[in-house]
Amino acid sequence: MFGTGEELEHLQDSRIPEVLAAAGRSPFYRERFGTALSGLRCRADLATLPLTTKQDLREAYPFGMLAVPKRQLATYHESSGTAGTPTPSYYTESDWVDLAERYARKRIPIEESDVFLVRTPYALMITGHLAQAAARRHGATVVPGDNRSLAMPYSRVVRVLHDLEVTLTWSMPTETLLWAAAAEAAGRRPGADFPALRALFVGGEPLTPARRRRITEIWDVPVVEEYGSTETGSLAGECRCQRLHLWADRALFEVHDPATGRTGREGRGQLVVTPLFREAMPLLRYNLEDTVEVSYAGCDCGSPLPTVRVLGRSAFGYPVGSATVTQNRLEELVFELPAHYGVLFWRARAEPDRLTVEIEVAAAHRRAAVSALTAAVRAAYGVEVAVTGVEPGTLVPTEVLTASHDVVKPRSLFGADEDWGKALLYH
Numbered sequence: 001m002f003g004t005g006e007e008l009e010h011l012q013d014s015r016i017p018e019v020l021a022a023a024g025r026s027p028f029y030r031e032r033f034g035t036a037l038s039g040l041r042c043r044a045d046l047a048t049l050p051l052t053t054k055q056d057l058r059e060a061y062p063f064g065m066l067a068v069p070k071r072q073l074a075t076y077h078e079s080s081g082t083a084g085t086p087t088p089s090y091y092t093e094s095d096w097v098d099l100a101e102r103y104a105r106k107r108i109p110i111e112e113s114d115v116f117l118v119r120t121p122y123a124l125m126i127t128g129h130l131a132q133a134a135a136r137r138h139g140a141t142v143v144p145g146d147n148r149s150l151a152m153p154y155s156r157v158v159r160v161l162h163d164l165e166v167t168l169t170w171s172m173p174t175e176t177l178l179w180a181a182a183a184e185a186a187g188r189r190p191g192a193d194f195p196a197l198r199a200l201f202v203g204g205e206p207l208t209p210a211r212r213r214r215i216t217e218i219w220d221v222p223v224v225e226e227y228g229s230t231e232t233g234s235l236a237g238e239c240r241c242q243r244l245h246l247w248a249d250r251a252l253f254e255v256h257d258p259a260t261g262r263t264g265r266e267g268r269g270q271l272v273v274t275p276l277f278r279e280a281m282p283l284l285r286y287n288l289e290d291t292v293e294v295s296y297a298g299c300d301c302g303s304p305l306p307t308v309r310v311l312g313r314s315a316f317g318y319p320v321g322s323a324t325v326t327q328n329r330l331e332e333l334v335f336e337l338p339a340h341y342g343v344l345f346w347r348a349r350a351e352p353d354r355l356t357v358e359i360e361v362a363a364a365h366r367r368a369a370v371s372a373l374t375a376a377v378r379a380a381y382g383v384e385v386a387v388t389g390v391e392p393g394t395l396v397p398t399e400v401l402t403a404s405h406d407v408v409k410p411r412s413l414f415g416a417d418e419d420w421g422k423a424l425l426y427h
Contacts, residue, residue: 112139154182165196191220210335318350
């Protein structure tokens with residue numbers, strides 16, 4: 001283990017030769033560098049290599065990045081949102097030990113007594129499998145609540161949260177707001193009727209401080225943030241000061257400025273990662289293309305690990321008049337509205353001459369909420385804005401929160417009064 005920045009750097013340098021040797025065994029890096037990798041020894045040497053891009057991974061699909069025999073693979077994955085040629089990732093059993101250990105580095109630890117609801121995708125994405133593996137390694141009971149499955153509608157999530165006395169959850173931040181609305185629709189109070197719940201683990205989308213506070217207020221439990229990717233697994237976790245720290249003892253991180261082409265150890269730009277313990281798919285200076293802010297300035301928690309603010313696509317804005325409107329800042333303004341207004345869901349459209357915003361809000365608070373948000377947006381951006389309050393159930397339909405689906409297996413024989421349009425496929 002390490003206690004200082006110097007010890008951390010020594011650990012990173014000690015791993016570089018093994019990382020380069022492993023990379024040299026993959027067809028992609030062998031073709032790109034030949035035997036040149038054998039002469040590199042430290043972080044400074046690594047920095048002379050070109051970045052590996054998502055397009056490189058796509059062009060190497062399916063096994064051009066593979067550095068071990070196929071028989072050693074434990075799992076294969078692809079990134080979410082991939083269109084066209086997929087972005088592949090694969091891991092050995094040894095890789096999975098590292099993956100699960102990094103995910104489990106939570107300020108609120110996973111314990112043997114926990115009932116852990118995993119409410120992220122399974123399938124080819126890693127996120128659900130990762131949480132399940134970490135929870136099982138710590139003896140917790142896993143409830144696999146895949147949020148892409150018809151078998152797990154929001155009404156069922158609420159029932160499971162309550163009846164199974166779920167203690168921990170893993171989801172995107174937006175999911176926790178949807179559960180709150182679904183709980184209310186079912187006649188349950190999020191902050192009172194789920195007494196076993198002790199923390200909400202969230203990741204997969206940027207989380208502003210205002211939205212974090214609102215989620216915490218609604219559920220009356222801590223919100224613990226996580227950052228990672230399918231290609232790398234967990235890359236950062238939250239300390240007691242509620243700041244994300246990069247796992248720089250497990251990977252080497254850099255920040256790339258796409259405007260200048262320069263890459264450094266900190267600042268604002270795209271996150272570049274070189275995993276230090278990876279068997280199946282070594283990556284050298286892999287550009288995740290996520291916009292981040294990395295700092296080594298130190299944290300009150302005392303950790304020497306660098307901190308990171310993950311901005312993602314929300315860092316990019318749309319022009320409205322003379323201003324640039326970003327989702328991050330707009331989300332802050334929405335969730336800074338008084339909690340008793342009950343605003344959970346919103347959407348906005350940036351037009352050349354004005355910003356159009358819709359918020360779900362009950363009639364009793366509609367006028368006040370619209371007035372407050374209009375004033376806040378004008379003060380923040382100095383642009384023309386049209387804020388409209390709409391009935392709850394408009395942006396997130398009530399039936400989405402309350403529906404209970406019958407999931408039936410494929411069959412071919414139907415009775416005279418049955419719908420045989422459901423033949424052969426799952427419904």
